[in-house]
Amino acid sequence: MGRVVGFELSSQEPEKAVAFYVNVFGWQVAEPQWDYWEVQTGDNQLPGINGGIGKGPHDFPHGSRIQIEVDSIDDTISMAKKQGAMVVREKMEFENFYLAYLVDPVGNGVGIIEKK
Known part of the structure; x- marks a missing residue:
């Protein structure tokens, strides 16, 4: 069965997006790798998923998509x-x-x- 295990937010200004989600929702953000910032959206003991914010590639410059394992x-x-x-x-x-x-x-x- 395919389970949703995360999300990605793509942006041409990922640093600006990171600042927004940190300041508004208190997300914890890791140091970037490959223009991608992993984010923890809350306590892992509670329901919810984590994801990431990245510089959107040419085929997906901005928007959100889920990740399915x-x-x-x-x-x-x-x-x-x-x-x-x-x-x-x-x-x-x-x-x-x-x-x-x-x-x-x-x-x-x-x-x-x-x-x-």
Whole structure:
């Protein structure tokens, strides 16, 4: 089952977005890596999810999208394409996970993550 495990807020001014969410909502923000700031939105013992704020890439310059954890990113990409999704960023490898970005058949951006 695919579970929502995070969110991303994309902006062309990520530092400004970081300041807004820190000052308005009290989010804890980590030092940036690759123009991406991980955020903790509250006490991890309470319901809710954490996410990040990043400099929006050319294919998603601003907006928000959820991140869904899957067992197999390759199988999920294949199934998503069969169901009408468009892959906007192919599978990328990071130290502890794989990540890809899709747009669903109605235009919503979705990140999919497979932990290593």
